[in-house]
Amino acid sequence: MELERLYQDLSVSEQKFKTVADYTSNWEYWINPSGRLEWMSRACQKVTGYAEEEFFKDQHLLESITHPEDATIIRDHLISIGSNAPCTEEIEFRIIHRDGTVRQIQHTCQSVHDASGNYLGRRSANRDVTSQKQAEKEKHYLQAQMLQSAKLASIGTLAAGVAHEINNPLTILLGNLSVLVEQVPIWMKPEFRERFDVLAFQKRVQHMEEAGNRIAAIIGTLLNYSRGDCGTYPCAVDLNQCVVETVAFCKTLLQKSGVEVVCDLAPERPFIVGNIGCLNQVVMNLLTNARDAMDSVTGERKIVIRTRCQGDLSQLIVSDDGAGIPGADVTKIFDPFFSTKSPGKGTGLGLSIVHTIISKWEGSIEVQSKPGEGATFTVSLKTAAALPKASSQKCAA
Ligand SMILES: Nc1ncnc2c1ncn2[C@@H]1O[C@H](COP(=O)(O)OP(=O)(O)OP(=O)(O)O)[C@@H](O)[C@H]1O
Numbered sequence: 248m249e250l251e252r253l254y255q256d257l258s259v260s261e262q263k264f265k266t267v268a269d270y271t272s273n274w275e276y277w278i279n280p281s282g283r284l285e286w287m288s289r290a291c292q293k294v295t296g297y298a299e300e301e302f303f304k305d306q307h308l309l310e311s312i313t314h315p316e317d318a319t320i321i322r323d324h325l326i327s328i329g330s331n332a333p334c335t336e337e338i339e340f341r342i343i344h345r346d347g348t349v350r351q352i353q354h355t356c357q358s359v360h361d362a363s364g365n366y367l368g369r370r371s372a373n374r375d376v377t378s379q380k381q382a383e384k385e386k387h388y389l390q391a392q393m394l395q396s397a398k399l400a401s402i403g404t405l406a407a408g409v410a411h412e413i414n415n416p417l418t419i420l421l422g423n424l425s426v427l428v429e430q431v432p433i434w435m436k437p438e439f440r441e442r443f444d445v446l447a448f449q450k451r452v453q454h455m456e457e458a459g460n461r462i463a464a465i466i467g468t469l470l471n472y473s474r475g476d477c478g479t480y481p482c483a484v485d486l487n488q489c490v491v492e493t494v495a496f497c498k499t500l501l502q503k504s505g506v507e508v509v510c511d512l513a514p515e516r517p518f519i520v521g522n523i524g525c526l527n528q529v530v531m532n533l534l535t536n537a538r539d540a541m542d543s544v545t546g547e548r549k550i551v552i553r554t555r556c557q558g559d560l561s562q563l564i565v566s567d568d569g570a571g572i573p574g575a576d577v578t579k580i581f582d583p584f585f586s587t588k589s590p591g592k593g594t595g596l597g598l599s600i601v602h603t604i605i606s607k608w609e610g611s612i613e614v615q616s617k618p619g620e621g622a623t624f625t626v627s628l629k630t631a632a633a634l635p636k637a638s639s640q641k642c643a644a
């Protein structure tokens with residue numbers, strides 16, 4: 248009677264554990280000490296397309312469905328854990344599902360022992376993370392696309408400034424050129440040669456040369472904005488020059504918004520270790536944010552940009568009298584895609600790009616602000632000491 252009750256209890260208990268094991272959503276299995284499959288969860292059908300019986304019948308099925316390029320991952324893993332060592336590392340490999348698709352598997356395993364400590368083999372748990380990996384890949388791709396469009400948007404802002412800046416010297420160049428084209432043939436005639444005014448001619452050519460140089464300088468600065476990877480910073484970059492260039496580019500934009508920019512630049516001319524194109528992006532992002540923050544300000548709108556040398560650090564400080572930042576937002580403003588601007592106006596990437604660039608250069612950025620009392624952003628970067636103080640145009644990226 249007692250034995251019968253014991254059998255019954257055992258069968259209930261076994262049923263309970265079997266149910267749990269059968270209904271696990273992971274593809275799990277147990278390999279005994281002689282390397283044969285002892286048990287496999289039903290989920291193998293969903294994850295691999297093969298039923299448990301097929302794995303039992305073909306003891307090499309596990310290896311044959313492993314993606315050929317990942318076979319070494321499993322081999323190395325098995326070597327590294329030995330036979331009955333505990334396993335802490337998680338590995339990832341691919342399998343080829345029965346339907347021909349490739350699935351990404353996350354694998355952990357551990358050695359199994361009975362109550363007396365005898366080794367019973369290894370139990371493995373495999374999770375299909377294909378869709379999770381795909382989603383991560385798509386997220387990265389979208390983020391890269393957003394960063395690219397933010398860069399394009401800032402180039403768009405620049406293009407407006409460039410068009411305006413180039414227009415003036417171009418008008419001077421073309422105006423003088425058309426006068427010369429018209430008059431030179433006349434002066435060449437013998438009856439007019441005596442009236443040829445050399446000085447006036449020289450002056451026109453000089454104006455043209457100046458205008459041409461101005462255009463070349465503007466294009467040079469524009470090229471500075473597109474200089475590549477902010478992670479590489481082989482040069483000493485002139486912080487003051489960067490401020491002056493960026494303010495010049497944003498001049499039209501700022502004037503249109505009725506914003507006055509005051510530059511208070513350190514006489515020591517701080518040079519930082521960085522990359523001119525990326526530093527220009529930093530200044531421009533801070534400047535456009537300051538301008539936007541003053542949209543709601545009636546009366547005087549002023550941005551103050553200061554540079555200063557503080558021991559080993561060079562600082563760039565941008566202050567505005569705008570709306571300020573609510574306390575709850577201060578911790579979020581450097582997050583990608585955080586924006587309080589209306590849709591279509593801000594991507595929320597400006598400050599996150601600034602933060603990424605500054606961090607890559609091992610610098611820091613801090614903000615001080617109170618709602619209604621404007622904001623001050625302070626960027627601190629290592630002062631360039633040993634590096635050659637390259638002219639920004641020649642700085643290799
Ligand atoms: N000077 C500032 N004054 C007040 N708020 C600011 C200032 N600078 C940034 N912010 C706040 O931080 C948010 C994030 O700024 P960020 O530059 O990252 O994005 P954005 O300006 O909204 O969009 P984008 O830079 O892509 O045009 C802004 O939406 C704004 O709420």
Ligand SMILES: [Mg+2]
Binds near residue numbers: 532593596598
């Ligand atoms: Mg911005």
